[in-house]
Amino acid sequence: MNKYVWLIPILPLVGAAFNGILGKRAGKRAVTVVALGTVLASLLLSFATFFAMKALPDHRLTVDLGTWMATGSMNIPFGLVVDPLSGIFMLVITGIGFLIHVYSVGYMHEEEGYARFFSYMNLFVFFMLTLVLGSSLPLMFVGWEGVGLCSYLLIGYYYETDFAPDAGLKAFLTNRVGDLGVAIGMMVLFAAFGTLTVGDILVKAGHLGPEVGFGILTFATLMLFVGATGKSAQLPLYLWLPDAMAGPTPVSALIHAATMVTSGIYLICRLAPVFTLAPITMDVVAWVGAATALFAATIGLVQRDIKKVLAYSTVSQLGYMFLGLGASGFAAGFFHVFTHAWFKALLFLGAGSVIHAMHHEQDLFKMGGLRSKMPLTFWTMLAATLAIIGFPGTSGFASKDEILALAYAKSPALWVIGVVAAGCTAFYMLRLFTLAFLGKPRDHHAFEHAHESPRTMTWPLVALAVGSVVAVFLGWPKAFGGDFRIEAWLAPAVTYGQLHVAHHAEEGSQMLPLILAGISTAVGLGMAWFGYATYRNGLAVAEARAAKFPFIHKVLLNKYYVDEGVELVILGPIRWFGNLLWKLFDVIIIDGLGVNLPGALTRVFGDFTALFQTGRVRNYALSMTLGGAVLLYVFLK
């Protein structure tokens, strides 16, 4: 099996190259076959590899593909590692990736840039797999920056518009700010451990105890977390994700919901033992996650664009995952990555189906009553909505409950924030669902023409719906009699190389988890009903309520004015400073005073002395006489 693992990332790369170079000439059919075929082959290989890995005693399959960089003490191989953590993620990427590729065939069929789109999508799969399978931090960074590039290209897919390139640029640059953290984190880890191969770092970290106070590892992990906040859209670097919705909807589903945006969580899980050694970082991760979960959820309450609601929802759910990680629940956080990948991809694709049916209408206020027109979309969206609001028995319930339980153990305040955010989530999701599918149509023209999407689009919806239901079997919480299997599965990966593995103390009453879950579920369901009740008869109730709290409504609608603040406080001053350096320092000080002034002085002096070179004999005779007189005076005095 080892011999073929490298094909898993490389096949989509081949697809990307083919579609990028020859796609336009080869025609849509060939593009489809290559794009879907390579990802499907990759998926099948992933399954085979996954089971080969499970059969190994230490659940760790490594592949060495030669050297990338070698100089001095730096030796970075091209190596891949398949273990339960990267293995599950690999399956998610190729599996959900394939479904979204299928969906895109229908969604993008009229597009001029069909080949370009699939070329970028395949390239994304390649980079995402590199990120996940890479054996060293620099190789993971290849994927990390590479997915950022694909995100940039796909957000800016409609490049002839004004807004899409802006959104793409914003995404890339915000991520670059985060990548600064990753780069610094790597330098620190390399200086501390002498290697950047993840396995070696973990083995060495296995001999260390938790850091007291703010030490080297705290700094390194905080820097890596800065990178994670960029890629996974956490405070304060979340700004790019809502704008990223400018890309085609399948892109939002694959990159900005299911896979790329969870790579920050993946990075932390990958280095879980190192993060565990830095308690301060873990606190920061938990609090930033909780704050983001709540912050983004409140913005989601009032947005009108169906994709914007889902975007803020994603930011919020990613916050949940970090909350879980910060509470030392690496399995819990990653389990939420897994369940979220299914239901959020489904929500986006469902939204895409609606947008497609409504002829590119994204305004929730103009939808309504689509249930009868689009039954398949309706039912699958319902399944996803129930999962995300944590309806008892769904996969979202299982993963969210595990995170909240751990959050309570870390700090009850974190739990409260988490429950409030869950309430907001339930509200805006039911708001979205009600506005789109229930009630009466608000735009009759669009409604008349609405239709269920073609089979290439609905079939993936059904598959994702099945996935988001089945996902629950991987981690039904212990508090409800489950075995939270994923924890045991991931254990070989997240405790790799550790001499002493901390076990979660099973203390406290057996009742407490049930009580907590009961409260959070009640809040969720209550807010869900509240959302449904508010919007079931149209917009009147909500408008009346908004009129009562105009200030809060305006602040939320304008997303707390963060974008405007960033422009005013950061971007504007940087441009001003650049101009100052150029026009004052470069042109006036260095070039003016340092270069041209000496030049000019030389010329002036030359011109001055040239005055004496008149060429007239009588002038020379005069100066000779005067000079002679002066000399005579000096010597004879």
Add this chain to the structure above:
Amino acid sequence: MTWLNSHPLTFLVFAPTLLGLLLLTLPQTLGKLTRLLGFLGALAIFVLSLAWLLGRAPGAPLAEHAPWFTLVGLPVDYSLAVDGLNFWLVILTTFLVPLTMLGTWNSLKDRIGTFAAMFLLLETGMLGALVAQDLFLFYLFWEGMLIPMYFMIGVWGGDERRYAANKFFLYTLSGSLLWLVALLFLAGKAGSFAPAIMAASASTLPFGVQCWLFLAFAVAFAIKVPLFPLHTWLPDAHVQAPTAGSVILAGVLLKLGGYGFIRFAIPMFPQAAMHFAKPLALLSVIAIIYGALVAMVQRDMKKLVAYSSVSHMGFVMLGLASFTVIGTQGAMLQMLNHGISTGALFLLVGMIYDRAHTRMIADFGGVATKMPIFTTFFIIVTLSSIGLPLTNGFVGEFQILNGTFLSGFAWGRAYAVIATLGVVLGAVYMLWMVKRVFWGPVNPDEDSGTQHLHSDLNAREIAVMLPLVVLILWMGIHPSTFQAVSEAPVATLLKDANAPAIRPLVLPSAPLPVPVEAAVEGHAPASAEVHP
């Protein structure tokens, strides 16, 4: 043929001159034929250089040595050699010359034959400076390069060409003259122009004198790099120079500054060099950030690329100042990277300028709609310039930053962290320009540059860009091809210079019970790169 076998370097260095002189004798009316002849000749020289340099037995040095003349009692030797430090720079030079000729085939209308001749004379200067092993000979080639470049800017340049050409010439010359004084002083002490003898002699001088001598060398080289604050000739020279001039200026001439440090200034005055490592590194970090910030607000694409050179070359100098194998090797690669990527950027800007006759960013917008192939190439080169992993830019910057962070000097950590900002800013100025030039709706203004773009890249232009793209990826995926030759020379050089050992971060000892052999093994590799 036997002469050729024993004098391959002489042939490489002077064949362009012979060819150039031949072209000068051809009548102006044969301009196009002259150009073709020049290109074919340069191409043949490139092929020969590849064959000779890559084809020699591994480890066999390529060198020529003969006494030449005596200057006020000091023997000047005709001494040429190719070794690990200049190997790829020589190939880069012979590669870029024909490529640039092809890339700017129709850019000039005037005296194209003479231009090709100047270009070939310049190639001799560059190759000679790269392979010269005698300091006086090096000085001759170094100053000799100025003359053809001066004419290329001053005759075929833009509207402000005379100012730019004079500035370029005088700036460089004023630095070189101080250096010449230092050179003659030291040669007088040593009785020779051979670097090894001069270095031995320099080490016996008082430390203060060594410092002054190093500074004289350093200033001359720093102007060429150019290192902040000696960079202001560069934007003018680049903007005014014709495309071919800009490409070769960025691609090779600037490299000679960095090469001067690694070949002469550092090994000849190692103590003084390390004494000044901190100020050099500080200026490099400033150059990285400053160049990027100023590039960000430029309105002329060419000027933007010129300032980006200041930033990128700052990385080279930072790597050299780190005095670590990783950092220096990164700097060596970064010199090649910059030659390829920035050369490619200037070629691309030239291609769009040939069509639209403007380079102002505001005159464009929506170019991707008009020129998709051009856009694709531009994006790939941009990615290389902003150091995206798997392109060459990443490897160089990554090694430089890590080398600096590990550097034995106390400032290493802080400077490495600050320099990382340059990586972010690099993405800002490049992608912001890309957005304004390539994306968005086609600029609706009748007179806008985009409206004058009637054709995408032709086969010739694609043929020019393809090898550059291949190199960008090759250097990014398998940098060892280009770094292996310099690994041993760099390690030896730093060892001879007595560079401080790298400083790994020390993790607090574990409170957990640790098996003894595991702890020893755990920390051993971190200190593997220790210069004795």
